[in-house]
Amino acid sequence: MEWLSIENVVAVGTSALGILASLGMLLYDRRVPRRKLIGYRVQMDSPIGDGASSDPNPRLGEFDVPNMADASLVLLRIENDGAQSIAGGDYTASEVHGLTAEFTGRTVQAVSVTQPSGIEHLTSHFTDVNGFEYERGKVYIPRVPLNPGDHFKLLVLLSGGPAEGEVKLIGGLRDGRVHRNSAPRPDDKLRTFSLPARLVSVVLTLAVLGLAGIILLRDGNPIECEQGELTVTGSTAFEPVVETLARQYENKCEGADISVQTRGSEDGVAELAALGGQSQNAARSVIAFSDGPMGERWSLESKRVALSVFTLVVHRGVELGSHGLSLREVRDIYAGRYQRWGEVVPGTAEIADLPIVLVSRGDESGTRQIFQDRVLEGWERAPSTSLDCEPAEPAGGTVTRCELGGTSAVLDKVAETPGAIGYSELTLAEARGGEVRRVPLGGDRPDDRQIELGGSRYPYKDVEYAYTYGTPRPGSLAASFLAYLDESTSQHVIRDKGHLPCLREPELCV
Numbered sequence: 001m002e003w004l005s006i007e008n009v010v011a012v013g014t015s016a017l018g019i020l021a022s023l024g025m026l027l028y029d030r031r032v033p034r035r036k037l038i039g040y041r042v043q044m045d046s047p048i049g050d051g052a053s054s055d056p057n058p059r060l061g062e063f064d065v066p067n068m069a070d071a072s073l074v075l076l077r078i079e080n081d082g083a084q085s086i087a088g089g090d091y092t093a094s095e096v097h098g099l100t101a102e103f104t105g106r107t108v109q110a111v112s113v114t115q116p117s118g119i120e121h122l123t124s125h126f127t128d129v130n131g132f133e134y135e136r137g138k139v140y141i142p143r144v145p146l147n148p149g150d151h152f153k154l155l156v157l158l159s160g161g162p163a164e165g166e167v168k169l170i171g172g173l174r175d176g177r178v179h180r181n182s183a184p185r186p187d188d189k190l191r192t193f194s195l196p197a198r199l200v201s202v203v204l205t206l207a208v209l210g211l212a213g214i215i216l217l218r219d220g221n222p223i224e225c226e227q228g229e230l231t232v233t234g235s236t237a238f239e240p241v242v243e244t245l246a247r248q249y250e251n252k253c254e255g256a257d258i259s260v261q262t263r264g265s266e267d268g269v270a271e272l273a274a275l276g277g278q279s280q281n282a283a284r285s286v287i288a289f290s291d292g293p294m295g296e297r298w299s300l301e302s303k304r305v306a307l308s309v310f311t312l313v314v315h316r317g318v319e320l321g322s323h324g325l326s327l328r329e330v331r332d333i334y335a336g337r338y339q340r341w342g343e344v345v346p347g348t349a350e351i352a353d354l355p356i357v358l359v360s361r362g363d364e365s366g367t368r369q370i371f372q373d374r375v376l377e378g379w380e381r382a383p384s385t386s387l388d389c390e391p392a393e394p395a396g397g398t399v400t401r402c403e404l405g406g407t408s409a410v411l412d413k414v415a416e417t418p419g420a421i422g423y424s425e426l427t428l429a430e431a432r433g434g435e436v437r438r439v440p441l442g443g444d445r446p447d448d449r450q451i452e453l454g455g456s457r458y459p460y461k462d463v464e465y466a467y468t469y470g471t472p473r474p475g476s477l478a479a480s481f482l483a484y485l486d487e488s489t490s491q492h493v494i495r496d497k498g499h500l501p502c503l504r505e506p507e508l509c510v
Contacts (some may be wrong), residue, residue, distance in 0.1 A: 011429050017206075036090060036176025037082035038099070038146070040169040043153070044075035047163040068109070072163040076101055078141070079151030081181055088143035092172035096429035097131030097144035099171035099178065106161035108134040115152040122152050141171075142456055226480040227255030234268030234289035236406040237308060237367050237425035238464050239498045242289060245490055249481060256477060263403070265290040265366025269467055273298035283469035291366025291425075292373065295467040296398060303466040305485055306499035307508045309426040310367055310460045311446035312375075312439035318351055318421070324440030327459070330375055333421065334358060336382035336399045341419060351419070355391045358382060358401035359413045367407060370462040371423050375441070389413050389420070411436060417442040423460075427498030452500050452508070463509050464499065 048071045078099070080086055091098030101178040112233060115122040122144055128131040130142035139156060164178075171178050232242050234439055239262040246258035258359055262268065273295075276283035288295075291310075295302050312330065314320065323329050329344055333356060338344050342352030360380060382401045389402035407424050414420040415435040426446050429438055440444055441459060450456040472479035484490055488510040491501045502509035 027396045028059065030077060036084050036086055036173045037080070038078065038086065038169075038171075038173060038176070038178045039081035039181035040076060040101075040178070041181050042074060043077050043166050045072060045165070045167070046161050049074050068159050070106075070161055071109075071157070071159045072106065072161075072165075074154075074156045074158060074167060076078070076104065076154045076167065076169075077151055078154070078169065079181075080146035080148050081179075082176065082311075083148050084108045084176075085148060086146045086173065086176070088145055090174050090176065091143045092174055093143075095131060095140075096142075097140040099141040099169055101139040101156070102168045102170055103139075103156065103158055103161075104166040104168070106137050106158040106165055108137060108139055108156055109159050110157040111139050112155045113152060114155065117149055119147075122146075122150070135454045224475070224480040224483055225253040225256075226477045227253070228477040229257045229285060230259070230477045230481060231286045231482075232258060232260045232262075232289065233271065233286065234262060234467075235265045235291045235366050235406070235464065236262045237291055237310070237428065238262075238289045238306075239407075240427070241283060241306075241494055241499065244493050244497070245484065248489070248493070249484055254478075258477075260482065262289075262406075264362065264364035265292070265294055265369065267364040268436065269294045269298070269300065272362075272467060272469055273300060276300075280469065283291040284476065285478060286469065287481065290465045290467060292370045292462040293465060294366065294369070295465065300469060301471055303468075303482060303485075304463050304502040304509045305466050306464045306466045306494050306501050307451070307461060307505065308499050309446055309451060309458070310370060310423060310462075311426045311429050312421060312441070312460070313411065313429050313432075313436040314383055314421045314422050314439055315418050316434060316437055317418050318354070318437065319348070320345060320437070320439060322440065323443045324445075326442050327375060329439065331377075333399075334380050334382055335375055336401075339399050354394055354419040356399055357389055357391055357417050357420040358418050359389055359401060359410050359417070360384075360401060360403050361407075361410065362403045362405060365421060367425065371460065374459045374462065389417055391419070425498070430498070441456045445503075448498055448500060452505060462504065 048068075088098070093099070113123055113126045125144045127142070127143045131140050132142050133140050137158075139154060141154075144152065144479075169178055169180070231244060239260065242262070243260050246260050250256050250258055265288075269290050272283060272286050272288040275286060276298075288300075289305070291308060293302070312325070325344070332338055333344065339342055340352070341354045341356060342348065344356075345351065368380070380401075382399050384401050384403050385398055386400050386402045389400070389404075391400040402413075404413060407428050410422040411424055411429060411432055414422045415432060421439075426438075426448060429436060430445075440446070442457075444456050444458040446458060446460065447456060451458055451461065466482060466485070468478060468482070472482060485494075486503050491503060494501045495504075500508055
């Protein structure tokens with residue numbers, strides 16, 4: 001998969017947009033609402049008095065104040081819009097009072113103060129001593145302390161000018177400001193969210209929808225869905241992965257027929273090379289998976305797919321403790337220097353006379369090749385002495401050793417044979433539960449998560465390769481299937497089967 005593909009660019013772009021929107025809202029929340037902020041709004045400005053009854057206000061009804069020309073009632077709400085409390089000392093006016101409500105072109109005749117229940121103490125500040133008074137077209141408001149969300153209202157009786165005139169609240173705050181807010185009047189429908197919140201919600205929704213669309217499109221079909229026939233061969237240890245991915249690909253891509261025929265890493269790679277010598281067209285429809293590098297001798301094209309972890313396994317009756325076996329002990333066992341487990345683990349009566357049975361793989365096995373390279377640092381030197389892995393009766397001076405054709409066969413034989421030891425891909429061994437015991441090497445457990453975190457020196461592991469005869473042609477099923485290995489869903493399958501994808505962990509696959 002190309003990193004600069006259109007879907008990746010769109011995915012990264014929409015993700016970045018969502019992140020930037022979230023950061024922008026965070027900065028807005030920290031820098032704007034958290035300033036000291038007094039907001040005001042006119043909730044009512046209605047004509048009353050002489051002539052007002054000819055055009056009754058729906059809120060006031062028949063409200064007629066005689067002998068008062070152009071009378072009007074104004075309901076002015078003043079509130080703490082910020083996230084910080086406002087104290088009396090925060091007002092910057094030089095006078096005793098803190099704010100001035102100005103009604104341009106009208107004269108104040110009377111004023112009354114109301115506040116919501118629970119904060120009745122606000123009215124105690126509205127006294128002459130604190131500067132609460134009115135004259136002409138102004139009401140002088142004391143330095144009222146307000147907690148976030150607190151408010152009070154002024155009901156002002158005015159005359160001498162038409163209703164709906166200009167109303168201003170004049171004053172200042174230290175580290176803050178006074179502003180006319182955008183809240184609606186009482187009969188209007190309240191907005192559930194502020195404008196910034198709504199904008200951010202829209203941006204995040206679009207980003208999520210964009211990503212969801214990309215995921216649906218990518219999961220619906222691979223990037224290059226091709227038809228035809230493809231044979232996948234090679235590693236039996238990697239078979240659960242390729243079998244699962246082959247079936248998934250066939251379900252997503254109508255007309256694709258993928259046959260999985262695993263028979264061992266070396267046999268699969270050798271067959272691919274031999275087929276290329278006979279028919280290049282036929283060889284181009286084959287992919288061989290190998291535990292460890294094997295294709296260099298035949299000049300095949302390779303792709304690092306995953307880091308595979310393997311493990312030694314013993315019969316459940318062989319208890320080796322948390323340290324397991326040292327590398328020297330393993331090498332001596334497979335060199336035939338020990339015939340009984342009591343020689344390896346002295347003082348353990350239960351297994352003192354239990355014969356060691358080496359259950360191995362054939363030369364075609366990549367699992368065996370990695371075992372020899374990474375653990376034994378040489379060939380398995382003990383000769384094969386049994387076809388059925390049954391120890392000779394009576395046990396003689398030669399260790400019993402047999403070779404089987406697949407990982408599952410090795411696990412079956414170790415599980416049923418007392419004293420048996422063999423090797424397997426880690427996930428397949430874990431799936432057997434208590435049937436077999438997994439063996440730590442020098443105290444390092446076979447644990448893919450610890451290896452991924454870099455906290456283990458466990459040696460029995462190697463890269464899983466996909467080999468092809470030459471570079472697959474663009475538009476071929478082989479090229480499409482190899483690209484499918486890099487899809488996110490495929491990477492999850494590889495990980496779930498106990499392997500570490502090279503695409504995600506490239507430093508582990510060098």
